[in-house]
Amino acid sequence: MYFLFTYTLFRCNLTSFRREYSVFPSHYVEPIYRKDEQEALFRSEEAMNIAHQQVKPAQITDTCSEFYDARVLKFINTIMRNGDRKLARTLVTKSFEEIKRIQLQRYHKAKTNEEKDNIELDPFVVFHYAVDNCTPVLQLINCRKGGIMYKIPVPISPVRAQHKSMKWLIEAAKEKDDEERFYNMLAKELVSASQNQGRAVKWKEELHKKCQANRAYAHFRWLK
Amino acid sequence: MLSFRLRFKASLPQNLSKILKLFATRSNILETNSNESEQFRVLDLYPQTKVMQEKRKTRKTSIPPSRATNMPTDQDWPSVWPGARTFHPASVPLPLRQGYQEKGASPNKYANAELMKIPNFLHLTPPAIQRHCEALKQFCTKWPTVLENEEICSKHFPIEIISSDYCYSSPTIRDPLARIVNLQVKLSSLYLDTHAKDKLLRLLGNKYNPETDIITITADRCPLRKQNLEYAWYLLMAVYHESWRVESWEAEKSIADMEYFDWDTSQSRTSLVTLYTWPIPPTDYDYEIIPHATEYKIAVSDLINNGEDQYSVNKYKEAVKNLLNLKCDNKE
C-alpha cells in the first residue's frame, strides 16, 4: 500500500519534469490580440474562466492592426528563408503593390462599367482567390506492393493543401529570368491564378489528373 | 548482589520462606560485625531513591532603577554629559536601539555593544556649543561694522581661501591633505577688458566654471600650506597679468578661431550692403541706412551663435522678410 503510494507520487513528479521547449509552462493561455475577438470574449463567459489565468506574451507578428490577415502572414512565413522576415514581408508587400498596379491598369483600360466592376482591385482578395484556386483536394502517396511502386490518390489535409498551394505559387514566381524581380513575377502569378490561369493552377490540375489516372489503386489505401 | 536479586525476583512466590531464612542468617553475620547500634534494623529490599536536591536560590541583589528613568526633563544636559565619552545607557534618557537580531526589534540600549562602539556627539548639543562660544567671546575681536551682509563681504574680500584641518587619533597630528589650498575668486570681480577676458578664459581652461562664474585655483604641489597658499597667489597674479599682455602673434587670429560669430566683420554684412546698393557697387559698408538691418543682424548672429533650431530659423525668416519687404498674407 505504502509502496504503491510513493510510486504514484514518483510518476506524478516525473510527468511534471517533462521537458518543455517553450519558456512558458503549458498551462499558460494563448493571447488574444484581435480587437473583435477580445470584445467577443468579454461578452461571453469564457472571459471569467480565464480571468485569473496566466497569459503568454503576444508574438512579434501578432497585431491588432486593421490590415492584418492570418493567411497572408502564413504566406510571408512560407516565403521566408533563414528567418529573414523583413525581406519576406517586403517581397509580399511589393508584389501586392504590383497586383494593384496591374489591376488598376486593366481597370483603366476597361471600357464598360460592367467590365470595370468585374476587376478585383483588392490585392488581399486576389491573393485569397489565387491560393484557393491552387489548393488541391487530393495527393499521391507512394506505396510498394509486390516490388512495384504504386501511386495512391488520397485526400489531403487542409493545412497541407494550403501549404502546397502557396509553395506552387512561390515556385512558379521563382522560375524567371535574372532581370525580372521576384515580386513582379509573384504579382503576375497571383493575378493569373486568381483567374484560374497560370502555372501554379496548371500544376494543381496536373496533380488532379494524375490522381484520376491512378484511381484504380485508390483501394490500396485500406489494404496497407 | 544484582544476580542474587534477580534470582530472588524469579523465585519469590515459591521460596519466600527459604529466602527469608537466608536473609536472617546474613543479617546476623552483619550485625556481629557492627556492634554499635542495638536498634532493630529495617529490611531494605529496594535501594531508596535519591531525594531531589533543591535548586540553589540565586541571591537577588537590589539594584536601584537606572538613573535615566528619574532624570528631570528640564535638567542641564551639558553638565550631565560634559565631555566626549563612551555611551552609557543609564546616563542617556533616550529610548535608543541599535543593532540587528534575527527576530524581533533591534536590541535596546542596555548592554548594547553596538551603541558603545560608535562615536557619539552627545556633548555637542547646541546649548553646549553656545556656552563654548560665549566663553570664547572674550578672546575675539569685534566684527567690522561695515561688513553687514554677504554681498558687501564678497565685494570687499572677493578672494576666498579654502583649506582643511584634520584631527584624528594617529601617531602624527599632521595630515598630508591639510597642505592643499583652494583659491576662489569670481571672474566678474577681476578688472578685465574683452581681450583680456577672452585670453584669461583660454589660459584658465577648466579652472573656470561658467555656471557660477567662479575661478578656482588649487595648489597642492608644496609640502606646506603656507607655500601652497603663496603659490596660489602667484598663479592668480601671473594669469591675470598674462591675460592683459598682447602678444604679436595674436594679430594672426582668424575668423575660424573665434568662438563667436561677429556680424560686423562677416560676409553676411558685405552681401547685405551689396544687395542694398545693387547695381552700383558699394563704397562703404555702412548698414545703418538699410531698414530692418539691425533686426537682421541680430537674427543672423543668434542663428549662428546660439545654434540653429526652429525658433532661430523662424526669427531669421521674419528678419529677411522685413528686409526684403515681403509680406505673407496667407498664413492660416
Added chain:
Amino acid sequence: MERTVGQPVNDSFLRRIRKTHSRKFSTVVEVKDEQASQVCSFRTAENNPINHNTDHIARLYTVPIDIQRQIFQNGGLPGKFMKQVTTFQECSIMVRQPAIEIISYLNQVDYTRPVNKYVLYGKFGVGKSLTLCHILHYAFAQKYVLVHIYWAAHWFKDMKEVATSVLSPGCMDLPIDAGLWLKHFKFQNSKLLSELDLKVSKDYVWNQREMTSQGTSILELVEFGMNRIKYACGVIDALIKELKLASIAGKCKTMVVIDGFNAFTSSHTRIRNDNKVMVLPKQVSLAIPFFDITKNDWCNGAIVVTVDQTANKDRRESHLPRYLLGKEGFEHLDPFIPVLIEDYNIAEFDSMIEYYKDRKWIRNITSSGQRELELITNRNPFVLMDQCKFL
C-alpha cells in the same frame, strides 16, 4: 477563441472571402455615388497655378498632360511619384501652404530689385520636391525661363563621365550630364525661347574652328552644346551668363529651381581627377555657372532651392538649412527666406486619403483603419504613400 495561423479551416475561410468580396462590390458602387458629392472636397478644378491661393490649400490639382510632358519629360518628378502618376493616369499635386506662400512672394516682389532666394527645407519625405514641382509649374505658366536641376546630387554621385576641362583649366567636366541638362533645358524652354528670340551678346570661341558668334540665338547655342558635348559645360556657362544678362536687360524672366542645392556645398563627391584625388563641387565646371546664377547680382527672376539631408554625404544629422548648407553655402545664399515644409495636417491627410480612394488605390478603408494609417505614418506624405501601397 482566435484561430491560430497553422490551422486554417478551408470551407469557413472560403465563406469569409466570399463575404468580404461581396461587400467589396457593394462599396465600389457606394464610392461612385459619393464621388459626385465629394468631388470638390479634395480636388480643385483650378489647374492653373497662377490662380492658386489660400482657398485651394489641402486640395489636389492636376497638371495637364501636355504641360507635364513638357516640364517633366526628362525628370523632375521623383521616381516613386512618377510611378504613381502612370498608375493613376494623372499627375495630381496637392496645393500646400509653402507653395502658396512662395507664389504669393513671387507675385508681390519688385522685379527691378535683385533676385530673392527661397530655400525649402524639411524632414525627409515631407514633399519638398513636389512643392518645387508646383512652383516650377507656376513659373512655367508665368512664362519664366526655367533653369531647373531636378536632383543636384546626381552630378556628384552617379555621374556618367568625367573629363578634364579644356575651357576652364583646373576643373573637371561632366560632358554627358551637361548634355543631358541642356536637353532638359531645351525641352522645358524651347517654345518660350523661340517666342522671346534671345540673342547671344558676345562671341564664344570653343576651338580654332568652332565659335558661336554674337547675334546667334540662344536655342542655337543650346543645340550646339547638345551636339558637341565636349563643350557642353562651356555652353552651359555661356548660356547662364546670357540668361543673366537678358534678365537684367528685362528681355526675359528667369526662374532658377534646384532640388538638393546643398550637394553643391558638400565636401564629398565621387568625382576624382587624374591623380585620383577627390574634386570638390566648386572645381566641377558644370557646377560653377549654377553657383554664379544663385548669387543675387541680377534681377528679373527668382531662385527657389531645396536643401535635403540625402543630398550630401557629410551632413545628415539635422534638416535645418544653416546646418545643411554649411558655412560657405550659408554665406553664398544669405540673405534667403527659409520656408519650412511639414508633414500633412489633418485636412491634407484626409484629402489625400480621399484622393487615394477616388483613384481606387485604397478601397473600403474604415475610419479606424484611417486612424491607424494616420498614427503609423505620423501623417508623413512619403510614409503614407509607402504604407498605402499594398492595401
